[in-house]
Amino acid sequence: MPWSLTACVKNDTIIRRMIDRSKKISARFYESAGGSKPAREWLLEMSADNRRIIGYDNETVEFGWPVGMPTCRALGSGLWEVRSNLTGGTVGRIIFTIAAGEMVLLHGLIKKTKQTPPQAIALADKRRREIE
Secondary structure, eight states, X not given: OOEEEEEEEETTEEEEEEEEOSOSXXXXXXXXXXXXXXXXXXXXXXXXXXXXHHHHHHHHHHHHOSOOTTTEEXXXXXXXXXXXXXXXXXXXXXXXXXXXXXXXXXXXXXXXXXXXXXXXXXXXXXXXXXXX
C-alpha cells in the first residue's frame, strides 16, 4: 500500500496524517545506440559517499516530482538538473529529461564554474532528441 499513517506530537496532541510514499516518476539511465550509459558510468566513477548523496537527491525528485530549488532546476528545452553538494566542497549535477513518464538521466558532471557549462547542456539536449 503506497500510503502510510504517521503520527506526530504537537502541543501534547497526537496529529495523524497520510503521507504518500509512492514514486511520482521513475528514473532510468539514457542508453546510447552502442549500449553505453554515460551518466551511469560517470556515477560509478564517484566515491561511495558521493554516489549515496546523488542517489538521495535523485530519489527526492522521483518521490516528490515536480521538485524545485534547491534540489532541482529547469534548464530549458525540456531539460532539468538535479543539484548535489558532494564531499570535499564539490558540486555535482545530473541533467535529465522527462520522456514517456520517466526521468531519463542524460549526463552527469562535476561543476567547476557557477553556470552549468553550455557544452554539457548541448550534449544532454542531443541525447534528449535521440530518445524522442
